Amino acid sequence: MRKRLIIGMSGASGAPLTIELLKQLxxxxxxxxxHLIVTKGAEMTLEQETDYTLEQxxxxxxxxxxxxxxxxxxxxxxxxxxGIIVIPCxxxxxxxxxxxxxxxxxxxxADITLKERRKKISLPENGLSRYGNLSNNRCLCWQEYIMIIxxxxx
Numbered sequence: 001m002r003k004r005l006i007i008g009m010s011g012a013s014g015a016p017l018t019i020e021l022l023k024q025l026x027x028x029x030x031x032x033x034x035h036l037i038v039t040k041g042a043e044m045t046l047e048q049e050t051d052y053t054l055e056q057x058x059x060x061x062x063x064x065x066x067x068x069x070x071x072x073x074x075x076x077x078x079x080x081x082x083g084i085i086v087i088p089c090x091x092x093x094x095x096x097x098x099x100x101x102x103x104x105x106x107x108x109x110a111d112i113t114l115k116e117r118r119k120k121i122s123l124p125e126n127g128l129s130r131y132g133n134l135s136n137n138r139c140l141c142w143q144e145y146i147m148i149i150x151x152x153x154x
Contacts, residue, residue, distance in 0.1 A: 008106035011041020014088030022060035036061035074109035083118040
């Protein structure tokens with residue numbers, strides 16, 4: 001039986017990272033089922049940073065969930081998943097996760113993942129130098145949130 005993995009894509013710079021992750025996860029199709037949630041900001045970033053259409057991105061995932069449907073499966077603790085990867089993670093999304101402000105499915109799925117103590121990985125955008133962003137990162141680390149910070153080459 002395949003295990004579900006939620007991939008949340010927010011509007012931070014780094015859309016090619018999401019594409020590459022989904023491509024790499026296809027090697028594990030027999031054991032991992034990918035569930036993609038894309039924010040409106042991520043849709044715009046995808047268009048600005050890549051040649052991919054939204055439909056091409058969706059084709060890389062096993063299932064796509066509407067970010068505005070906070071009643072979808074990933075919004076429930078009974079919807080068993082391996083966890084969530086938010087890639088890239090905008091500072092707005094990071095702040096929403098930290099504060100529990102679950103007004104969309106990416107945020108709600110992350111909140112449920114924290115509540116259920118499942119695996120969480122976030123790849124935040126560059127911008128961690130502001131005090132509030134650093135504070136949010138410390139808060140997530142305290143909650144056993146696995147934080148990977150990446151730096152783009154200029």
